[in-house]
Amino acid sequence: MTMNEKEVLDALKKYREMDLKYEDGRILGSMCTKPHPISRKISEMFFETNLGDPGLFKGTKKLENEVIQMMGNFLNNNNPFGCIISGGTEANITAMRTIKNISRKKGNKSTTVILPETAHFSFEKAREMMDLQYINPPLTNYYTMDVKYIKDYIEDSKNRIDAIVSIAGCTELGTIDNIKEISKLAEENNIYLHVDAAFGGFVIPFLEDKYKLDNYNYEFDFSLNAVSSITIDPHKMGLAPIPAGGILFRDISFKKYLDVEAPYLTDTHQSTLIGTRTGIGVASTWGVMKLLGEEGYKNIVSECMDNTYYLIKKAKEYGFKPVIDPILNIVALRDETPLKTCLKLREVGWYVSICKCVGALRIVLMPHIQKEHIDGFVEALSSIKKN
Amino acid sequence: MTMNEKEVLDALKKYREMDLKYEDGRILGSMCTKPHPISRKISEMFFETNLGDPGLFKGTKKLENEVIQMMGNFLNNNNPFGCIISGGTEANITAMRTIKNISRKKGNKSTTVILPETAHFSFEKAREMMDLQYINPPLTNYYTMDVKYIKDYIEDSKNRIDAIVSIAGCTELGTIDNIKEISKLAEENNIYLHVDAAFGGFVIPFLEDKYKLDNYNYEFDFSLNAVSSITIDPHKMGLAPIPAGGILFRDISFKKYLDVEAPYLTDTHQSTLIGTRTGIGVASTWGVMKLLGEEGYKNIVSECMDNTYYLIKKAKEYGFKPVIDPILNIVALRDETPLKTCLKLREVGWYVSICKCVGALRIVLMPHIQKEHIDGFVEALSSIKKN
Numbered sequence: 008m009t010m011n012e013k014e015v016l017d018a019l020k021k022y023r024e025m026d027l028k029y030e031d032g033r034i035l036g037s038m039c040t041k042p043h044p045i046s047r048k049i050s051e052m053f054f055e056t057n058l059g060d061p062g063l064f065k066g067t068k069k070l071e072n073e074v075i076q077m078m079g080n081f082l083n084n085n086n087p088f089g090c091i092i093s094g095g096t097e098a099n100i101t102a103m104r105t106i107k108n109i110s111r112k113k114g115n116k117s118t119t120v121i122l123p124e125t126a127h128f129s130f131e132k133a134r135e136m137m138d139l140q141y142i143n144p145p146l147t148n149y150y151t152m153d154v155k156y157i158k159d160y161i162e163d164s165k166n167r168i169d170a171i172v173s174i175a176g177c178t179e180l181g182t183i184d185n186i187k188e189i190s191k192l193a194e195e196n197n198i199y200l201h202v203d204a205a206f207g208g209f210v211i212p213f214l215e216d217k218y219k220l221d222n223y224n225y226e227f228d229f230s231l232n233a234v235s236s237i238t239i240d241p242h243k244m245g246l247a248p249i250p251a252g253g254i255l256f257r258d259i260s261f262k263k264y265l266d267v268e269a270p271y272l273t274d275t276h277q278s279t280l281i282g283t284r285t286g287i288g289v290a291s292t293w294g295v296m297k298l299l300g301e302e303g304y305k306n307i308v309s310e311c312m313d314n315t316y317y318l319i320k321k322a323k324e325y326g327f328k329p330v331i332d333p334i335l336n337i338v339a340l341r342d343e344t345p346l347k348t349c350l351k352l353r354e355v356g357w358y359v360s361i362c363k364c365v366g367a368l369r370i371v372l373m374p375h376i377q378k379e380h381i382d383g384f385v386e387a388l389s390s391i392k393k394n
Numbered sequence: 395m396t397m398n399e400k401e402v403l404d405a406l407k408k409y410r411e412m413d414l415k416y417e418d419g420r421i422l423g424s425m426c427t428k429p430h431p432i433s434r435k436i437s438e439m440f441f442e443t444n445l446g447d448p449g450l451f452k453g454t455k456k457l458e459n460e461v462i463q464m465m466g467n468f469l470n471n472n473n474p475f476g477c478i479i480s481g482g483t484e485a486n487i488t489a490m491r492t493i494k495n496i497s498r499k500k501g502n503k504s505t506t507v508i509l510p511e512t513a514h515f516s517f518e519k520a521r522e523m524m525d526l527q528y529i530n531p532p533l534t535n536y537y538t539m540d541v542k543y544i545k546d547y548i549e550d551s552k553n554r555i556d557a558i559v560s561i562a563g564c565t566e567l568g569t570i571d572n573i574k575e576i577s578k579l580a581e582e583n584n585i586y587l588h589v590d591a592a593f594g595g596f597v598i599p600f601l602e603d604k605y606k607l608d609n610y611n612y613e614f615d616f617s618l619n620a621v622s623s624i625t626i627d628p629h630k631m632g633l634a635p636i637p638a639g640g641i642l643f644r645d646i647s648f649k650k651y652l653d654v655e656a657p658y659l660t661d662t663h664q665s666t667l668i669g670t671r672t673g674i675g676v677a678s679t680w681g682v683m684k685l686l687g688e689e690g691y692k693n694i695v696s697e698c699m700d701n702t703y704y705l706i707k708k709a710k711e712y713g714f715k716p717v718i719d720p721i722l723n724i725v726a727l728r729d730e731t732p733l734k735t736c737l738k739l740r741e742v743g744w745y746v747s748i749c750k751c752v753g754a755l756r757i758v759l760m761p762h763i764q765k766e767h768i769d770g771f772v773e774a775l776s777s778i779k780k781n
Contacts, residue, residue, distance in 0.1 A: 015432060016432075016681075023443075025452045037447055067409065070409050281483050282482065283639075284481070297397045360657070
């Protein structure tokens with residue numbers, strides 16, 4: 008039973024109408040947002056590109072090299088190697104592949120990694136596939152890794168560690184590990200350090216001082232000597248469309264741990280996990296970055312942080328308590344029955360998510376969220392809690 | 395240094411012009427092609443969707459369920475479980491994850507898989523990450539797996555096998571393993587059978603009898619009892635845009651081997667390897683399938699097969715020899731120095747690739763290739779060979 012073009016498009020429109028829309032302000036638990044408008048035009052232009060076969064798409068490949076360089080620049084690395092890939096999960100798996108392959112090359116039979124229990128579940132996928140051993144240090148009051156524990160663990164001669172994963176913009180609470188101190192330890196002990204800045208990578212470099220807490224360490228990038236790789240997703244706070252994830256390595260020397268022979272392609276080796284991949288993410292990231300520049304991203308981040316503070320103020324007025332002072336544009340509100348509250352909120356059309364490490368509702372203040380949405384949400388939450 | 399919108403788009407246009415275009419007919423070694431025109435309109439409509447968080451995009455998620463059902467229907471499975479994902483690599487890795495997790499659940503310490511040496515290099519990525527053991531049977535005259543060898547290997551009580559991977563539309567030569575016979579063996583011995591039909595999945599079901607060789611087995615789908623999963627990519631011969639890969643399982647019972655806890659999402663578990671993923675592939679596949687129907691795909695496949703035969707006829711006229719009679723729309727032409735020839739062809743603007751299992755140039759007759767392109771290519775090849 009075929010349909011004509013109009014019938015297909017009319018039918019699809021009906022399905023699309025069942026989806027939530029970012030601009031309605033009801034999506035409060037996602038790290039994705041409405042992409043920058045220019046990215047629609049760019050996507051049309053690069054619609055048919057395939058970076059899985061870069062020799063056919065030399066212009067798009069050149070853009071990828073440039074965009075990795077541009078991202079390297081604001082991450083304090085003038086000579087990065089990297090790729091724009093499907094997202095943070097692929098990026099984190101790619102880092103773990105690198106770590107496993109380095110360890111294997113040294114003759115180790117297993118790969119052991121220190122990472123926080125609040126790490127994104129992409130690390131669980133990596134662990135399961137690659138049989139990695141994870142060590143979870145206890146969490147501090149700020150739900151970040153206890154550096155003292157890491158130090159003691161590493162310095163205990165019984166333990167062998169291949170890598171540390173630290174997080175800059177934790178999925179649950181937006182926190183940043185004390186990466187400066189962790190980097191020192193990693194450097195002294197010659198341990199690979201990967202930073203998952205999937206969310207924070209397009210926030211922290213553009214965060215104005217007035218939003219920074221005293222005595223909190225915001226450093227996370229290649230300026231820290233031990234940092235070998237960073238996950239940073241343009242399709243989150245970078246305002247690029249999906250799929251646009253990013254993985255950056257300190258330099259090209261890491262490529263050899265990823266390369267697989269690719270006999271049918273214009274390049275003889277492929278270092279990405281995924282093969283065929285659209286160039287839309289690359290071109291959009293390039294375009295949005297050129298258009299917004301540092302100033303543009305600063306404005307966006309400041310607006311999100313203002314809304315973050317506004318939500319906290321408003322929530323407190325209604326008697327709700329944030330778990331921590333906000334680090335980035337993520338708020339966790341304490342709740343004794345978070346899953347129940349979350350489901351009740353969904354029934355009335357508000358979509359938040361929950362934390363795992365603490366009983367709390369989790370709200371991400373992405374650029375599509377406006378103050379009026381925050382007002383509506385806090386009122387809805389309050390009304391649910393009263394009943 | 396920021397640019398305004400016009401400057402960005404003008405600059406990007408220049409990069410895009412360095413890329414090859416499918417319609418120029420010079421891309422002769424890719425399994426991707428120009429997507430069906432309707433998919434541009436569909437992509438605009440579903441531009442902001444994210445199936446990584448399906449509770450937010452319920453309409454798009456409904457489309458995914460339907461499109462998996464539609465694909466199941468033409469693969470002889472009325473009750474499939476599956477996902478539209480980034481491509482064949484993710485699909486094959488997903489199948490291997492399933493196989494490894496089933497094996498692990500049985501208490502096995504290692505996972506051993508029989509697969510042809512002509513398997514796509516995505517299986518090498520899976521092997522490296524998951525420490526799989528591969529057994530490569532010898533190849534027949536048609537560069538497919540020797541079934542007798544598999545039988546003997548399986549029936550030897552010294553060997554334990556977790557799975558067999560067979561290929562329906564091999565990347566190198568377009569061949570199809572004798573999956574009917576392999577399925578019998580797998581069924582008798584209770585072995586998981588995965589079929590990589592990334593390419594062939596949208597070709598074989600639409601291949602008219604006149605293109606089929608005598609005494610060659612084209613069966614590959616769920617009608618064969620042992621087949622548990624199939625990789626089938628809409629973004630190859632299905633005419634959907636990238637990213638639209640597909641993995642189908644016989645039924646929902648396989649989901650549990652893939653599920654990872656996803657605390658921050660509207661669904662509590664995620665079975666895809668990649669997290670955030672656009673709904674464009676889902677909606678486009680749905681739309682193109684509804685628009686073309688069986689008849690439409692048959693016409694496309696017939697045209698590609700006509701061009702395949704045309705290339706072989708033309709090549710023979712110029713003294714070139716195909717490695718085998720064509721099974722699908724892929725041609726391998728014998729060449730003693732394939733890499734050298736391939737690079738010389740590139741210099742004059744023709745992009746073919748090479749085979750690994752035999753000294754040959756590899757040409758994929760995708761829908762963007764017209765007879766005039768074939769004429770030009772064969773003449774260019776002939777002229778290179780004369781010099």
